[in-house]
Amino acid sequence: xxxxxxxxxxxxxxxxxxxxxxxxxxxxxxxxxxxxxxxxxxxxxxxxxxxxxxxxxxxxxxxxxxxxxxxxxxxxxxxxxxxxxxxxxxxxxxxxxxxxxxxxxxxxxxxx
Amino acid sequence: xxxxxxxxxxxxxxxxxxxxxxxxxxxxxxxxxxxxxxxxxxxxxxxxxxxxxxxxxxxxxxxxxxxxxxxxxxxxxxxxxxxxxxxxxxxxxxxxxxxxxxxxxxxxxxxx
Numbered sequence: 001x002x003x004x005x006x007x008x009x010x011x012x013x014x015x016x017x018x019x020x021x022x023x024x025x026x027x028x029x030x031x032x033x034x035x036x037x038x039x040x041x042x043x044x045x046x047x048x049x050x051x052x053x054x055x056x057x058x059x060x061x062x063x064x065x066x067x068x069x070x071x072x073x074x075x076x077x078x079x080x081x082x083x084x085x086x087x088x089x090x091x092x093x094x095x096x097x098x099x100x101x102x103x104x105x106x107x108x109x110x111x112x
Numbered sequence: 113x114x115x116x117x118x119x120x121x122x123x124x125x126x127x128x129x130x131x132x133x134x135x136x137x138x139x140x141x142x143x144x145x146x147x148x149x150x151x152x153x154x155x156x157x158x159x160x161x162x163x164x165x166x167x168x169x170x171x172x173x174x175x176x177x178x179x180x181x182x183x184x185x186x187x188x189x190x191x192x193x194x195x196x197x198x199x200x201x202x203x204x205x206x207x208x209x210x211x212x213x214x215x216x217x218x219x220x221x222x223x224x
Contacts, residue, residue: 033211033212040220042217043155043205044215045213045215048212090154098143098213099160100145100147100157100213101157103154104154105153
């Protein structure tokens, strides 16, 4: 079973626009991570935010975490066609090994 | 430095055949994870190793699935008597810390 749910499931925007994806989860977490997956490829780690952090930035990426609402958002600013991919949130639980529990993903299409 | 590699990249098996999927983690990474990703879904955890010890196999869907990492480096995921529902992408990830996991490109298994 999957811990997280991404919203929306699919998003289509024009190049230059911002893209916002949301993730909700169910149980207490140690950290939350966002990954990108291009079609037919493996997952690329984008950013990790710990449960005691509220916001984090990396380049054009901004991630927020609200543990009281058990939700996170990923904002991609000034999107490019190369950002077209599926984006997954994954939660790391408070247990050994930190296995990740993934949501169903948001499929983002950025039109040139 | 090389990332996580997996072989084969694609595998077609007839129902009932046994398959073996290989994962070469990043050198020195203690933790190794296997995930299964069905089409259009997020990855789901299968099993976790710390060095050669399999610490969590709670995600293995049946006793037809078996994983090993005998020398604490390369890992093999074996599926016996494959069924059509085993068709998926099998992802391997390794980690040196209890947080960020680095994923391989995956093996796409198709069971006919």
